[in-house]
Amino acid sequence: MRIKHFILAGALCLLVPSLAGAAVEYSYAQISTANSTVDLIPTTSVAATLNAVKCIFPSNDGGAAVKITVYFGVGQPFQQVSSFTVDPTYFERESNGAGQYLSGWIPFGIGDSDTLHVTLNNTGLGTATINCWASWLQ
Amino acid sequence: MKTKQTLIAALAGLTIPIAATANVARVGYAYAQIYQANSTVTLANVSRNDGVNESQLVGLKCIFPSNDSGAKVKVLITTDAGTTNEKDLSITVDPTYFQQESTGAGQFLSDWVPLHVLFFHTLLVNLNNTNLGTATINCWASYWTSVIPE
Numbered sequence: 001m002r003i004k005h006f007i008l009a010g011a012l013c014l015l016v017p018s019l020a021g022a023a024v025e026y027s028y029a030q031i032s033t034a035n036s037t038v039d040l041i042p043t044t045s046v047a048a049t050l051n052a053v054k055c056i057f058p059s060n061d062g063g064a065a066v067k068i069t070v071y072f073g074v075g076q077p078f079q080q081v082s083s084f085t086v087d088p089t090y091f092e093r094e095s096n097g098a099g100q101y102l103s104g105w106i107p108f109g110i111g112d113s114d115t116l117h118v119t120l121n122n123t124g125l126g127t128a129t130i131n132c133w134a135s136w137l138q
Numbered sequence: 139m140k141t142k143q144t145l146i147a148a149l150a151g152l153t154i155p156i157a158a159t160a161n162v163a164r165v166g167y168a169y170a171q172i173y174q175a176n177s178t179v180t181l182a183n184v185s186r187n188d189g190v191n192e193s194q195l196v197g198l199k200c201i202f203p204s205n206d207s208g209a210k211v212k213v214l215i216t217t218d219a220g221t222t223n224e225k226d227l228s229i230t231v232d233p234t235y236f237q238q239e240s241t242g243a244g245q246f247l248s249d250w251v252p253l254h255v256l257f258f259h260t261l262l263v264n265l266n267n268t269n270l271g272t273a274t275i276n277c278w279a280s281y282w283t284s285v286i287p288e
Contacts, residue, residue, distance in 0.1 A: 050165065070165045080285065082164035090171070090276040092201060092247050095240035107197040107250055110163045110282040 022049065022137040031066060031120045032129040040134050041118040043074050048116035048138040050108050055132040057088040057101040064088075064126030073114035085125065105135070163284040172211060172265045173274040181213075182263040182279045193283035195255040195263065200277040202233040204244035209233075209271030214264040217257035227255065230270070250280075 025048075029040040040053070055066060069083040088101035120132055168182040186193065200211060215227040233246035255261075263279055 068167075070163075072163050078285075080164050082166065084165065084167035086167070087169070090169075090201060092239050092245060104199065104250055106167060106278075106280050107252060108165050108280055108282055109196055109254075110165060110194075110284070112163050112284075 025136045025138055027118075027134045027136070028131070029120055030129060030131050031122055032127070034127040035123045037119050037121040037123075039118070040068070040120050040132055041116060041136060043071075043117040044115045044138050046115065046138050047111075047113050048136055049111035050116060050118065051135040051137065052105040052107045052109070053103075053118070053132060053134050054105045055086050055088075055103045055130055057091070057103075057130050058128050059093070059099040059101070061088055061101055061128045062126060064122065064128035064130065066130050066132065067121045067123070067125060068132070069119045069121065071115075071117040071119075072112040074117050076114060078114075111137075163282050166279075166281045166283070168263070168279045168281070169276070170265055171274060171276050172267055173272070174267075175272040176268045178214075178264050178266045178268075180262070181265055181277055182261060182281060184257075184261040184281060184283065186259055186283050186285070191258070191284045193257050193261070194281060195253050195257065195261055196280045196282065197250040197252050198231075198248075198263075198277065198279050199250045200231050200233075200248045200275055202236070202246040202248075202275050203273050204238065204246070206233055206246055206273045207271060209267065209273035209275065211275050211277065212266045212268070212270060213277070214262075214266055215253075215255055216260075216262040216264075217255060218259050219262065221259065223258065225255075225257075 027041050029038045031038050065085050065087040067083055067085045071081050073079040086103055091101040093099045093101055170179045170181040172179045210230055210232045212228055212230045217225045231248055236246040238244045238246055265277055
């Protein structure tokens, strides 16, 4: 009988995390210093899902782009690092105000079983004040 | 005894989904421009043979010029080419009723079109404008791949 109770308790413990649901998170970072790196999402302490990323470039961007690097499984032997460059050259522009260049929300929706870390970097990509946001879950 | 076995099986059943999601991911972002009449350009070409797990073409976005004059673009998507899972899909993106930038060049905007097309090993996304008119059309795609760590 005790074994049965023990197994039941174990099963319940496994169920609890899936029932608890994820916390919705929203991050912002600005990069403006030449050849620098800033955190868009600091390393999470638990598994996380990257929903989407958005960047806005100034109207006087002058060709500056930003490199976004995504780390899953930070510090683990199976860590995966991927990066891509967001170049605003052909982006749409806001309809009034300064006429900034808009990436829109770039969808990813990728969940992972380990920690997440996202950085912005502009080394060799020109310099402008670029604002980025991320929507994610943990 | 049967109750105990049933509970153990249930416990194992609960564990399996957790193990199945034990993968790590890479994200991808691609851009291409098409402007030559009756041509094809590659937007994304992804190949993973290192223990790849489920992967996904997540979304697609195209921007058409304000002087588009009816030009459209066909998006050809091939997943897992040469395997029994190969799928060939295509969509034609027509900007006729799209929103336009109200300043700047007044471009037509598709916004991000959610696709969520699954693949396991390869993904090829081509843009083609054969018989669809000619304009300078810019497109982007987002995708991810995942790998089960060894």
